[in-house]
Amino acid sequence: MCYTADMNIVALDIGDRRIGIAVTDPFGSYAIPAETFFRTEDKAQDARKIAEFAKARGAELVVCGLPLLADGTEGEQARKNRAFAVRLEALGLKIVFEDERFTTREAQGDLRAAGVTSARDKKKKRVDSIAAAYILENYLAHCKRSDTVKEESNNYEEEENIVELTDDEGNTYRYEHLLTFEYKGEWYVALTPEAPAEEESEDEDGEGDEVAIYRIVGEEDNEQLETIEDEALLDEVFAEFCAQYEDFEDADEAESLEPDADDGE
Numbered sequence: 001m002c003y004t005a006d007m008n009i010v011a012l013d014i015g016d017r018r019i020g021i022a023v024t025d026p027f028g029s030y031a032i033p034a035e036t037f038f039r040t041e042d043k044a045q046d047a048r049k050i051a052e053f054a055k056a057r058g059a060e061l062v063v064c065g066l067p068l069l070a071d072g073t074e075g076e077q078a079r080k081n082r083a084f085a086v087r088l089e090a091l092g093l094k095i096v097f098e099d100e101r102f103t104t105r106e107a108q109g110d111l112r113a114a115g116v117t118s119a120r121d122k123k124k125k126r127v128d129s130i131a132a133a134y135i136l137e138n139y140l141a142h143c144k145r146s147d148t149v150k151e152e153s154n155n156y157e158e159e160e161n162i163v164e165l166t167d168d169e170g171n172t173y174r175y176e177h178l179l180t181f182e183y184k185g186e187w188y189v190a191l192t193p194e195a196p197a198e199e200e201s202e203d204e205d206g207e208g209d210e211v212a213i214y215r216i217v218g219e220e221d222n223e224q225l226e227t228i229e230d231e232a233l234l235d236e237v238f239a240e241f242c243a244q245y246e247d248f249e250d251a252d253e254a255e256s257l258e259p260d261a262d263d264g265e
């Protein structure tokens with residue numbers, strides 16, 4: 001589960017003695033070290049205190065650090081953290097986990113860089129909350145990268161399916177690629193004009209979508225599209241297209257398509 005920009009999130013660096021806490025800023029853009037909770041012998045009470053803090057912050061998600069071993073597997077501390085997270089879930093909190101390897105070391109480095117070297121207990125308290133902030137920052141970064149990859153993938157797939165053709169007068173037309181297929185030893189491509197976004201859902205007049213079918217000619221590095229002048233052959237090729245198109249699309253959609261009587265520009 002990944003966050004949305006308007007979500008309040010709390011992150012926990014769970015230890016046997018202390019639990020570092022971090023929160024998101026009001027815009028959900030970055031992590032802020034909050035405070036450190038000192039644990040008691042009562043795990044149920046500890047969970048209630050953390051849940052009270054999270055709910056008071058309006059947290060819709062709690063990110064729990066998971067201290068994986070160097071090889072990526074879970075050890076004893078990871079199992080303890082999962083057990084504590086189960087208690088939080090039972091109190092109505094939504095839980096996700098984030099790899100927390102090296103976050104404490106990074107937090108200690110930040111404190112050293114800031115010149116914090118005295119007051120051992122105070123330093124440890126700050127280390128835990130900063131470590132929680134690192135956990136939260138890592139989680140936010142992973143979600144942002146995931147969203148970016150998905151968006152780029154969707155955009156790529158949409159553009160990859162578009163073919164641009166230019167006629168003798170230099171006019172460019174955009175088509176959606178439907179199918180490249182073989183018929184009687186020759187290769188053909190079926191295209192349909194790219195519809196404007198507002199027209200994509202309009203198909204209430206009962207008419208089928210226009211399909212242009214071209215013969216592919218030339219060498220592999222210099223292929224061109226050739227108009228099929230023979231109407232009888234065009235009918236045969238269109239029938240073959242429908243038969244193959246039905247293999248990976250609904251039959252009703254294939255049957256609704258109509259060959260373009262003038263498939264050359």
